[in-house]
Amino acid sequence: xxxxxxxxxxxxxxxxxxxxxxxxxxxxxxxxxxxxxxxxxxxxxxxxxxxxxxxxxxxxxxxxxxxxxxxxxxxxxxxxxxxxxxxxxxxxxxxxxxxxxxxxxxxxxxxxxxxxxxxxxxxxxxxxxxxxxxxxxxxxxxxxxxxxxxxxxxxxxxxxxxxxxxxxxxxxxxxxxxxxxxxxxxxxxxxxxxxxx
Amino acid sequence: xxxxxxxxxxxxxxxxxxxxxxxxxxxxxxxxxxxxxxxxxxxxxxxxxxxxxxxxxxxxxxxxxxxxxxxxxxxxxxxxxxxxxxxxxxxxxxxxxxxxxxxxxxxxxxxxxxxxxxxxxxxxxxxxxxxxxxxxxxxxxxxxxxxxxxxxxxxxxxxxxxxxx
Numbered sequence: 001x002x003x004x005x006x007x008x009x010x011x012x013x014x015x016x017x018x019x020x021x022x023x024x025x026x027x028x029x030x031x032x033x034x035x036x037x038x039x040x041x042x043x044x045x046x047x048x049x050x051x052x053x054x055x056x057x058x059x060x061x062x063x064x065x066x067x068x069x070x071x072x073x074x075x076x077x078x079x080x081x082x083x084x085x086x087x088x089x090x091x092x093x094x095x096x097x098x099x100x101x102x103x104x105x106x107x108x109x110x111x112x113x114x115x116x117x118x119x120x121x122x123x124x125x126x127x128x129x130x131x132x133x134x135x136x137x138x139x140x141x142x143x144x145x146x147x148x149x150x151x152x153x154x155x156x157x158x159x160x161x162x163x164x165x166x167x168x169x170x171x172x173x174x175x176x177x178x179x180x181x182x183x184x185x186x187x188x189x190x191x192x193x194x195x196x197x
Numbered sequence: 198x199x200x201x202x203x204x205x206x207x208x209x210x211x212x213x214x215x216x217x218x219x220x221x222x223x224x225x226x227x228x229x230x231x232x233x234x235x236x237x238x239x240x241x242x243x244x245x246x247x248x249x250x251x252x253x254x255x256x257x258x259x260x261x262x263x264x265x266x267x268x269x270x271x272x273x274x275x276x277x278x279x280x281x282x283x284x285x286x287x288x289x290x291x292x293x294x295x296x297x298x299x300x301x302x303x304x305x306x307x308x309x310x311x312x313x314x315x316x317x318x319x320x321x322x323x324x325x326x327x328x329x330x331x332x333x334x335x336x337x338x339x340x341x342x343x344x345x346x347x348x349x350x351x352x353x354x355x356x357x358x359x360x361x362x
Contacts, residue, residue, distance in 0.1 A: 031243055031246065033326070034247065034326055034327060035246055037254055037287065038246065038249075041253035041254045042250070044253075045256050045257060048257075049256075054253075057256055058249070061248060061251065065244070065245060068244075068248065071207060074207050074208055074211050075207070076237035077211055077230055077234065077237070078207070078211050078233070079233060079236065080229045080230060080234075080236060081211070081218050081229045082214060083229065083232070084218055084225045084228065084232075085214055085221065085229070115207045115210060118324060118329070120207060122329050122331075123236065123332050126332050129334065135341075138341075139341050139345075142329075143319065143341075143345060143348075146318045146319060147315065147318055147319070151203060155203070156294055157294055157314075160290075160291070160298050161294050161314070162298075169314060172352050172359075173352065180341075180348060183347070184341065187340075195336075
């Protein structure tokens with residue numbers, strides 16, 4: 001990843017830093033918190049429902065895990081490929097810090113049409129950051145995926161919350177990715193030096 | 198059926214982008230696939246923990262406490278409660294939306310329920326920790342979450358103005 005040409009201006013540390021992807025550790029403090037939470041919950045389920053209760057949940061979740069594994073692989077490969085294929089200069093121009101409202105709109109549209117779940121959204125967003133999108137456009141994309149993307153809405157929200165509620169909630173959410181991206185840009189240029197963002 | 202369509206779109210995009218990479222440069226395709234594969238290997242332990250563990254967390258969370266905090270007369274305090282509850286709700290989409298649905302059916306306030314669902318979508322801690330941080334630079338993730346905080350409140354305000362569906 002570090003072989004990517006650095007076409008961004010020297011005062012733009014964003015792209016240069018996000019290119020290093022190898023720092024990620026499979027386990028960190030955050031994973032540890034979740035692991036502790038899972039262990040406590042499993043113990044409570046065992047005390048309440050016995051071994052059968054634990055087994056029912058475990059077998060269901062293991063099969064769910066097996067089901068989504070191929071999709072996680074597809075998402076990771078898609079992210080890796082996009083980071084390599086997307087032209088750095090064009091992405092910086094259309095999604096970079098100077099891309100204006102158009103960049104936020106492109107980010108929003110991209111997040112809304114992106115297929116799949118978190119296993120695609122985050123690797124793809126990470127790839128965009130790596131090839132020159134700024135925080136604002138990437139925020140617009142992630143917020144758009146989570147609030148107006150059709151994947152989760154069709155698969156989960158409509159069956160559980162009902163179609164009326166879901167569509168109405170999406171309509172209310174329509175301006176939010178753009179507003180979040182704009183707010184992100186506005187705040188980012190003001191705090192980036194103070195917080196070493 | 199939905200899952201099938203999503204799979205087709207996902208693998209279709211993957212094949213499409215692979216073909217583009219292959220036509221650009223065969224070495225690029227190899228490197229990119231290897232990078233993606235390494236990401237996958239690094240991420241699997243966390244995903245395993247999250248997916249396999251979330252059933253246990255979902256089984257013990259006191260959803261009635263959350264539902265009780267989203268009443269129609271709770272006003273902005275209820276909206277704030279909903280935002281915190283949305284961020285704190287563990288488990289996958291079934292848990293988050295089910296709590297929302299129960300709250301709505303048991304007479305919860307619509308602005309509060311919408312704030313809950315939007316907050317859950319924007320920054321449910323389990324998704325942030327298990328999915329977003331492993332894939333993205335942590336400083337981006339924290340910044341995005343901070344910037345997202347006003348939006349559940351904005352959603353509730355819009356609902357208060359335009360009313361129910």
